[in-house]
Amino acid sequence: MPRITLPDGSVKEFDRPVTAGEVAASIGAGLAKAALGAKIDGQLTDLSTRIEKDVKLGIVTAKAKGATAPDADALYLLRHSCAHVMAEAIQRLFPGVQLVYGPPLENNFYYDMLFPTGKAMSTEDFAKVEAEMAKIIAEDRPFTRYDMPMSEGLAKLKSEGSKFKLDNAERAIEAGSTELSWYATGQPGKDWEDLCRGPHVPSTGRIGAFKVLSLASSYWKGDEKLDRLTRVYGTAFATKPELDAYMTQVEEAKKRDHRILGKQLRLFHIDEMVGQGLILWTPNGAVIRQELQNFIGEELRRQGYHQVFTPNIGKLDLYKTSGHFPYYQDSQYPPILEHDTMKMLANEGCTCGDLANRMKAGDIDGYLLRPMNCPHHIKIYASQQRSYRELPVRLCEFGTVYRWEQSGEIGGMTRVRGFTQDDAHLFCREDQIAEELQGCLSLVKLIFKTLGMTDYRVRVGLRDPDSAKYVGDPGNWDKAEQACRDAAKSLGVPFSEEPGEAAFYGPKIDFVMKDVIGRSWQLGTVQVDYNLPKRFGLEYIGSDNQVHQPVMIHRAPFGSFERFIGCLIEHFAGAFPTWLAPEQVRVLTISEKSEAWGREVLAMLKAAGVRATLDESPERIQGKIKAATEWKIPYLLVVGERDAEAKAVSVRARGVQENLGAMPAAEFVAQVKSEIAERSATLACGTRQP
């Protein structure tokens, strides 16, 4: 006799097992009609799930009462169900397609499929697929679940001959399932069905709005050695307006894309002839980078760092010792050989294979375009005898590194082949690790705070015990990982521990941000390393007059300027705070009669170190404002004859519709100068009304 507790605390009693749908109906016809699924003791289930014991029950509807956003559980059900409908539609249109796996995601869903050889789907087929889906939805067939004991279910799958579904079932067994479940879209045995753990909406007709979005290739189980699958993405919502709102939101987000804004605002350029993933910083972007560098540079001096400069290449031996060459060869540009070596090899008729082997064996020397800065800094540390008294030694450099990323992975400024890290390596005693980590983390926090970035997460990257890609002994790894955990805890923000995310030489604390299309990027990073000091035999003389090995901390609070500024452009949607804005103030003259005063104001601004320009074109003031607005300039100063007489400027602040009125030019200059000096995240000038 189930007693059912509803979310509002009220209790309903039944004298027989009931389904969640029946409970909904007992509450009200409207609710029953709106119900898409149920949450039983916190578990999302079908509406048709039988309830036999006392439970807490919530009915899932498209929108929770009073909520403005669609219900996340409802979207999950809709998308999961829509994935089935899409799979059925595609199988109708493309006979022989095998289904693999089709989960709902945060904003959409996909279905991985194997198309018969020679047959492929193209984006031109989307309309046909959508039309077929619309038919299935119009038929409003119920999602009907049926379960089978494991052995029987496996036998069924074997007879159907899909290795993918069989594998899914086997993984379900590993996860502890004792039964297998299918969902038929309609009648079991008669209509389309799919091995699936559910849950689903009651019937296909409940999928209010959907869209097939894109095509991609994927690997079975994410393993590039296994089958190459076709992944079809789609999304679904309860209503058309919600879908439209989502699509509009996606369009809006694209306008903030750093690649779009980078072009519009002339921040950077990528040129085919220079090379993929190689950023050319144009003057506007260079200003932002330089300002950030000045900002962090001031902090570094405060924190006792020493600036160093080192070259962008180094001999192969250096990277063999560090482990980069043997462990990460695939991610580096191939080594550079000297002329004489090339001639000698050519005379010997050396093949590429020979060359690779002989380089590995150390027979042939060459230079590597550096993938990291640490080996050079290590050599600076090792260039002189070190006493415990001078530790920690903190060497910093805005060091450019080159990595050979796969062509399909490169894009914009967030994933590039050459980038500059705000790098530093701290060589310290073991007892200094905690404090040094604190110092590094405080730098990262300062950056995020100054720029008003709050939407980031913290990841502690640990080694994957099953992988061979890490160097060093496990004992040191354990110590280093514990140091990272402790440091992350002290940050006072939530963090996740993620095995397999460590650097090859040590664990790390990463600060991760999302871009406008939802992709995550690692920005700042702090890493603890016992391994490289050992590989290079680094030393210091301790207070006991014995030789000791220092511990290294690698840290880059921005990560790389390329990636960071890519994210920063999106964070500000191109509207940078005054201290970062490439053009901080533009003076707009009303007519030729106020040109002299305009030039005077410009001179005052420049004298104060403000990046300012003067628009004395024959355009009307409306046109000048419109043009200036497109450059997202923080302040526009309109100067006319009235202003000239009063030695004043009429201030417009970016994002404020009406002008702020006139103020003495000298006062504006003083205000903007202090706003810039403070690195204020918001526009604060000209707020005083005359």
Next chain:
RNA sequence: GCCACCGUAGCUCAGUGGUAGAGCACACCCUUGGUAAGGGUGAGGUCGUGGGUUCAAUCCCCAUUGGUGGCUCCA
């Protein structure tokens, strides 16, 4: 690297088997105008690159290069 799509003027994009067009931007002229586009004139492209089909290719086919979305990878 894999799959799909895309590449036309500085930018955003239209277009056609018979060697191309718009808006913005740019240059010049008129206008001297007080807060989100005043008017006119003009210049600017071997339609990503290389092959092929064709009497004829920017358009069709192949290759290549670059971009976009995803997969994989990411020290």
